[in-house]
Every structure is written in C-alpha cells, then in structure tokens.
Amino acid sequence: MAEPTQMDAQQAPAAKLRADAAHNRDRILTAARDLFAERGIDVPMTAIARRAGVGAATLFRRFPDRRSLIAEVFDTQLAHCESVLAGAAADPDPWRGFCTFITDLGRMQIEDRGFTEAFFSAFTEDAGIDEKRMRAEAAFADLVERAQKSGGLRPDFDPSDLMLIFLANGGVSEAPPEHAQMLSPRLIAYLLQSFEAQGSSTARSLPTPSRMGLNEVFSAAQAQ
Numbered sequence: 001m002a003e004p005t006q007m008d009a010q011q012a013p014a015a016k017l018r019a020d021a022a023h024n025r026d027r028i029l030t031a032a033r034d035l036f037a038e039r040g041i042d043v044p045m046t047a048i049a050r051r052a053g054v055g056a057a058t059l060f061r062r063f064p065d066r067r068s069l070i071a072e073v074f075d076t077q078l079a080h081c082e083s084v085l086a087g088a089a090a091d092p093d094p095w096r097g098f099c100t101f102i103t104d105l106g107r108m109q110i111e112d113r114g115f116t117e118a119f120f121s122a123f124t125e126d127a128g129i130d131e132k133r134m135r136a137e138a139a140f141a142d143l144v145e146r147a148q149k150s151g152g153l154r155p156d157f158d159p160s161d162l163m164l165i166f167l168a169n170g171g172v173s174e175a176p177p178e179h180a181q182m183l184s185p186r187l188i189a190y191l192l193q194s195f196e197a198q199g200s201s202t203a204r205s206l207p208t209p210s211r212m213g214l215n216e217v218f219s220a221a222q223a224q
Contacts, residue, residue: 025062027052033073036114041070070114077115078132081108085136089143095152098143099192106169106188110180116170154197165191182208 031051035043045066049059063069084104091097109116140159147153168191172183185207 021062024052024054024058028054028059028062028069029072032069033076033114036070036073036117037112040113041117045069073114075132077112078136081105082132082136082139084108085139085143089139093152094143094146094150098147098153101140101143102165102192103185103188106165106184109166109169110173110184113173116166116173148197151197154195157195
C-alpha cells in the first residue's frame, strides 16, 4: 500500500475546510429561512448568526450583505412556488388545478412571513430571480386561460389579480398566528367562490371560522 505523500497531507485539510465552509453555509441558510419565516426579512443578521451557531464574521464571509442572503433564501422559496404551480398546471382539470395553486400559495404565505416581504422587496432585484418570476407568471397566465376555457373560472378574472390575492392574504398574516392559520383558508375559500364562473358551482364548503374577536384585532395592531 502506497505511503501518503506530502501532497495528500496538504489536500486533506483543504478538503476539510471546504466541507466545513459548505456546512456553515447550509446552517446559515437554514437559520435565515426559519427566522425570516418567523419574524420577517428585517431580522438582525446577528440573530441569524446566533441561530446558525456561527460567528458574525463567518456569516458575512459567506453573505457579505443582507441583500445577498435574502436573494439566496428567496430563490429557494420561488423555486418551490414554481414546483407547486407546475403540479397544479398538470392537473387534467384546470379549474381544480387553479384552486389547488391558490390554496397552496395562501398556505405558504401564512407559514412564511418572509415570503411575502421578499416577494415585494427591492432586495430581490436579481436577474436569475426575475427570470423565475417571469416564468411563473407565464405559467399562471396559461393556467388561468385554460381554467376559463373549461368553464370553471369566471371570464373576467385577470392573471394580475394574483397580486390582489397575495396582498389580501398577506394582511391576514398580521393576525396572531393561531388565528391566521384559520383565517387564511377561509378567506381563500371565499375568494375561490367569487372566482368561479356562474352556473358551474361545485358547492365548495368553507373551512372552520376563527373566533378572533375585535379585542384581539386591536391587541395585534398595537403589538405591531
């Protein structure tokens, strides 16, 4: 068996350093994704470093500024959104696929506060992200057209109405989490009822209502 050479001895620490760097990067991205979901994209970078178990210098070595970190996390989120849209578009019933996508998007938005903020943030002005966003918009427009031709979706729905849904459901995320989880599906169900073409009712039932009262609304507003 050949004896280890000096070159082998030099390559081993280098490989370990690369593995350690990749591991730290993954930990930072996981921590950032979790904290953005919990608290939004304005969470301090030092808090992300603490959650990841790395020093601030290590974080900034991997991601020199907040913009680069948000773009990396949002790119993953957008790719997941594309995957959900592709699954909905593959449904042989385009109206059912449309409803599935809107429902899933609403759930993703409530589960991850950072998703809504990043979507509208100037931090995401990145060529690669813009390309994914435009591709998703085109796929959604195609799904809308097919759902309308099938007679399920009302003819005056416009693909740009997706932003109306996004903004309305985003407002629900400001409610206390235990209520937002119930308010959002109910709002989405109401919206889907209004989007359905006349005469094609599928008797969609509403999810269980939240018992959130005005006092809780005021308390949530004061906490902002």
